[in-house]
Amino acid sequence: MEFVTAADGLRLAYDVTGEGQPLLCLPGLTRNMDDFEPVVDAFAGRAQVIRMDFRGRGASDWGDPATYQIPQEAADVLTLLDHMGLDRVTILGTSRGGLVALVLAAMARPRIAGVVFNDIGPVVSPEGLAYIMEYLGRPPRFKTLEEAAASFPRHYAPAFRDVPEANWAALARRIYRQEDGRLVNRYDPALRDAVAPAFAPEAQAPDLWPLFDALAGAPLGLIRGAGSNILSADTAAEMRRRRPDMAHAELPDRGHVPFLDEAPAIRVIATVLDQTQ
Template sequence: MPRFTTSDGLSLHYTDDGAGLPLLCLAGLTRDGHDFDYVAPHLEAVRLIRLDYRGRGQSDWGDPETYTIPVEARDAVELLDHLEIDKTAILGTSRGGLIAMMLAATAKDRLSAVALNDIGPEIAPEGLEVIKDYLGRNPVWKSYEEAADVIGARMAGFDNVPPERWAQEVRTLFREGPDGLVIPYDPKLREAVLGSGAQPAPDLWPLFEALSGLPLCTIRGANSNLLSPETFAEMRKRRPDMVATEVPDRGHIPFLDEPEALDALSRWLKMVR
């Protein structure tokens, strides 16, 4: 089980598979390296590195006050140092995309390219409220089968997803506990996120502008409640060279193995090599 120790003493889990272009995959807020299980078989000739953030997946839990984007960006750099990787491309899903933009502003020399999955420099309030509603709370379902039966209907913006995908998805979202399903991350992540929400929302457009000069890709779920059409359009206006696509029948977040997503990632990777 590959692990490394951060500068503040936490042991974080990661996976490192394949050879070629280093591609660091950074997951969504509550998720881990399994976020990329669906796309991984389609990514050829890359060294696929997946990090479980502190407090998530198989990584150590820490002080909730360290569950922040700047600290998680520092962890990513320390992982690169541990692996002796000078530069990497980043595929960032949701929270992971925000970390990628932070790295562009603070450690750009370590980046070769960035792909953003359903995230931008403005976060739609309605999507954020949905996240706050479930964050840090165990689900009501007692089994994977029960969860799979209902979760697809509750996932806003998702259509034409086969039942077997939801059956697979619930096994990445939850773990089995003695009294039912439980979340695979530190529940105190809720405190960290809600605490940061008490402050005025920062202007993240400078972080997006920091991506200047890097090959850039943005994938948006056509029904996303987090990355609005207006923000997506402004991103395309500011970066007309950006590989940009929308995935039909998907909300937040696309699975990344949809044809539109795979085509966009393929075109983006050709810009890096």
């Protein structure tokens, strides 16, 4: 793991594995670079897999919660690219990471070689936002990683089925850490206050379709869990209508978000990388 310093002095964690064309992996709202372990396993032999923790998450520093906003996170991505001397990258964005990719389409379109959206699009379903607010910033209900992993099959049902036990154990390890005999979240709990206004039912969602359209000419991929409560089937269909050339996989027995070890998901990522060589 390495660190880059943002303009406001925060240290941002990142990891680089493999060689070849750069694939930048951006995680979801409360998640971190460990979500992309399956991507490292699948692609480190053909790509430079770069995983980043957004500010306030994972191994990155916590800062002013007012900076836990997508435009700042996009600026942090550009800081990392400049630090690494990378002119262009393909982005694999999970949930929040995909929204950051959309903002980068407006801020720095020439830096984007291609984008794979993992269960996210220009419209975020309100029911999914409401579900996130049920747990965001709350202490874990579990005492051990083993207890958390054992509860996940019930907690994530029915959107997730036929998930190997090893996946649930890995998920628990990725989102929690053991500390003083209890579990804690691997993110700043103040993240809740930072995003609550945008998640409120009365909040006016910005129109992100122009940002999606700004990716014209860039190879795109879309991975959707069939049971997703964040990316609706209608939004996914509109994305495909606007970009009929977009690689696509609809994953049965998966919700928000797919693990990225699923064979169809791997094929989508591989297709976009092939197109951006």
